[in-house]
Amino acid sequence: MIDILTKNLPILVVLCPLITSLFVVLIPNIFFSWISTTLSTFLTFLFSILLYQEIQIHSHISYALGKWLPPIGIEYIIDKVAIIPIVIISGISFIATIFAYKIMPEEIEKKSISKVYSLWLLAIAGLLGLVTTGDAFNLFVFLEISSLASVALVAMGAQKDKQALVAAYNYLIIGAVGATLYVIGVGLLYGITGTLNMEDLTDRISDLNNNKALIAGFGFMIIGIMVKAAVFPLHIWLPRAYAYAPSAVSVLLAATATKASLYILARILFSVFENSENLISNTLLYVILPLSIIAMFAGTIMAIYEKDIKRLLAHSSVAQIGYITLAFAIGTKASIAAGFIHMFNHAIIKGGLFIAITSLGFFIQKRVTINNLSGLGRAMPITFFCFVLCSLSLAGLPLTAGFISKLYLIKATISSDAIWIAILILISSALSVVYLWKMIEVMWMREGRKIVIKENPTIYISLIIITFFNVYFGLDASLVVNASFEAAEKLIGDLK
Amino acid sequence: MISSTIGIWNYWIVFCLMMIGLFLVMGRKNFLKKIVGLTIFQTSVFLLYITFGKIKGGTPPILNESIDSIYSNPLPHVLILTAIVVGVATTALGLSLVLRINTEYGSIEEDDISAQDLVDYHDDIETGKSVDFKFKQ
Numbered sequence: 014m015i016d017i018l019t020k021n022l023p024i025l026v027v028l029c030p031l032i033t034s035l036f037v038v039l040i041p042n043i044f045f046s047w048i049s050t051t052l053s054t055f056l057t058f059l060f061s062i063l064l065y066q067e068i069q070i071h072s073h074i075s076y077a078l079g080k081w082l083p084p085i086g087i088e089y090i091i092d093k094v095a096i097i098p099i100v101i102i103s104g105i106s107f108i109a110t111i112f113a114y115k116i117m118p119e120e121i122e123k124k125s126i127s128k129v130y131s132l133w134l135l136a137i138a139g140l141l142g143l144v145t146t147g148d149a150f151n152l153f154v155f156l157e158i159s160s161l162a163s164v165a166l167v168a169m170g171a172q173k174d175k176q177a178l179v180a181a182y183n184y185l186i187i188g189a190v191g192a193t194l195y196v197i198g199v200g201l202l203y204g205i206t207g208t209l210n211m212e213d214l215t216d217r218i219s220d221l222n223n224n225k226a227l228i229a230g231f232g233f234m235i236i237g238i239m240v241k242a243a244v245f246p247l248h249i250w251l252p253r254a255y256a257y258a259p260s261a262v263s264v265l266l267a268a269t270a271t272k273a274s275l276y277i278l279a280r281i282l283f284s285v286f287e288n289s290e291n292l293i294s295n296t297l298l299y300v301i302l303p304l305s306i307i308a309m310f311a312g313t314i315m316a317i318y319e320k321d322i323k324r325l326l327a328h329s330s331v332a333q334i335g336y337i338t339l340a341f342a343i344g345t346k347a348s349i350a351a352g353f354i355h356m357f358n359h360a361i362i363k364g365g366l367f368i369a370i371t372s373l374g375f376f377i378q379k380r381v382t383i384n385n386l387s388g389l390g391r392a393m394p395i396t397f398f399c400f401v402l403c404s405l406s407l408a409g410l411p412l413t414a415g416f417i418s419k420l421y422l423i424k425a426t427i428s429s430d431a432i433w434i435a436i437l438i439l440i441s442s443a444l445s446v447v448y449l450w451k452m453i454e455v456m457w458m459r460e461g462r463k464i465v466i467k468e469n470p471t472i473y474i475s476l477i478i479i480t481f482f483n484v485y486f487g488l489d490a491s492l493v494v495n496a497s498f499e500a501a502e503k504l505i506g507d508l509k
Numbered sequence: 510m511i512s513s514t515i516g517i518w519n520y521w522i523v524f525c526l527m528m529i530g531l532f533l534v535m536g537r538k539n540f541l542k543k544i545v546g547l548t549i550f551q552t553s554v555f556l557l558y559i560t561f562g563k564i565k566g567g568t569p570p571i572l573n574e575s576i577d578s579i580y581s582n583p584l585p586h587v588l589i590l591t592a593i594v595v596g597v598a599t600t601a602l603g604l605s606l607v608l609r610i611n612t613e614y615g616s617i618e619e620d621d622i623s624a625q626d627l628v629d630y631h632d633d634i635e636t637g638k639s640v641d642f643k644f645k646q
Contacts, residue, residue, distance in 0.1 A: 150588055150591070153592075153595075154591060154595065157595045157598070157599070161598055161599065161602055164602060164606075165602065168606060168609070171609065171613070175613040175614065176626055178606055178609050178610045178613060179610060179622055179626065181606055182540060182603065182606045182607070182610065185599065185602060185603050185606065186534060186543055186544075186547060186603070189547055189551075189599045189603075190531070190534055190547065190550065192595075193547075193550055193551055193554055196554050196592060197527075197554055197557065200554065200557055200558050200561070200585075203561075203585070204561045
């Protein structure tokens with residue numbers, strides 16, 4: 014029994030939310046649909062932890078779907094790289110589901126709640142499938158499953174604010190164009206290599222140096238994935254989608270959606286195309302590096318001038334994605350590891366900040382803007398305390414998780430003789446304090462309306478969990494750091 | 510020269526359709542026309558896959574008496590079946606969103622909608638008289 018379970022873990026991680034999503038839609042009761050969603054995400058999280066332990070022993074698990082052996086059949090690959098986004102997505106989605114219990118019925122009419130939970134699980138299944146699959150075309154299918162489900166989830170925000178519809182529409186169109194570009198790339202690669210399996214692609218590409226179709230295919234794939242990962246000039250869908258989605262959906266999307274695509278980006282750059290070194294080093298130096306640096310500043314400056322808090326956090330996400338792609342762009346082992354560390358830490362930081370802000374919005378029953386926040390810090394001490402800790406973590410102060418990722422990122426830039434990048438990172442971090450302080454100042458120092466708010470444990474429990482992780486991984490980051498360095502070693506080997 | 514141009518005729522069509530689709534998606538302000546563009550864009554990719562799956566004189570990939578007959582690659586067709594399903598789902602979702610946008614805003618022109626949004630945004634933030642959430646229970 015146990016043996017069958019461990020053998021089938023790679024597919025169980027994807028199937029568990031996928032199958033439950035089919036059942037949840039039939040449950041009319043709000044509570045029961047929530048509890049089955051929670052159980053499903055908890056099981057998924059459990060499976061991913063088991064998978065993590067399994068990875069420590071085997072270091073590479075290949076799962077042939079339906080016993081059709083790769084490269085003909087579809088292969089699911091779990092290795093030390095893939096396990097990081099799997100744990101992030103399943104863990105955060107579990108916490109977000111706990112948070113959704115009280116928030117979801119407030120924003121969405123009762124009869125469609127079970128459908129929303131169904132879409133919720135579908136989005137999670139799509140994201141997990143995205144990171145487990147080792148087949149380039151299967152990846153496209155999961156990309157579309159997750160993005161169509163997230164579009165529908167964002168559109169559910171229309172019951173509160175009609176702008177959610179336009180946000181969802183833009184997300185859909187831009188996302189679909191991105192996914193189609195990716196498919197063109199896969200098609201060109203299939204045309205010249207005759208395979209869709211990623212490991213097989215790596216082998217066959219090595220004979221095709223400077224083939225024009227290879228370069229074109231690579232370009233299409235990278236642009237397609239960069240749209241989904243919201244790398245700087247292609248991020249336009251992100252702020253609106255996060256800002257107008259229902260609160261719980263914002264938490265889920267902000268913490269997980271772009272992480273999966275960033276992992277795919279890393280995988281395409283360093284694993285699938287590892288043999289075309291010129292192509293990769295040129296792309297990193299002339300495309301991804303400048304875009305990441307612009308993203309760091311553009312995102313931060315947009316956030317400073319933004320007054321709508323959810324949009325502010327979304328702009329800050331663009332900047333943080335800039336840090337992650339910057340780490341990939343430097344392309345040494347230490348910097349890629351720093352990228353993965355920040356991927357993990359950004360998930361818990363942004364998850365925490367979104368939970369805090371949306372619970373403020375839940376209690377004041379208004380759109381959370383900078384003017385509406387006055388004096389709320391005193392009215393809601395627990396939420397405010399967690400919010401401040403997560404903010405400090407985002408700014409990268411010592412003893413928080415954000416500090417660890419900034420530390421490793423700066424260490425990596427200095428060790429690869431790019432001091433000016435380290436300085437730019439420091440300036441951008443300092444600028445991020447501006448918008449964080451702006452919020453904290455309004456909440457704590459300004460006199461607000463005298464309102465009595467009774468904080469609800471069902472809401473702040475998830476906030477406390479995620480804030481605890483922010484502090485814990487700031488004190489003892491060995492788990493994340495080791496996993497990330499192993500992942501980086503797996504991706505680019507000991508060469509650099 | 511001419512034979513090589515005509516020999517890759519399908520790819521020219523793919524290229525034209527792709528550019529027409531992409532132009533419609535990016536250049537049009539009407540939400541419905543954008544979806545039309547998206548569909549054309551996706552169709553061009555279908556044609557691309559089908560084209561390199563076909564071989565001159567190739568038969569369908571069915572086992573027959575003469576083992577050494579040339580056959581077309583069936584895999585791109587199967588992939589495109591999947592892609593068509595995804596495309597239909599995208600179009601359906603897009604059209605339903607356009608329908609909802611039309612009932613909420615009374616228009617599907619991007620300019621009208623962003624003008625309305627800007628007023629709402631201004632009311633929300635600059636004047637501070639943020640509208641309370643209305644829950645339709």
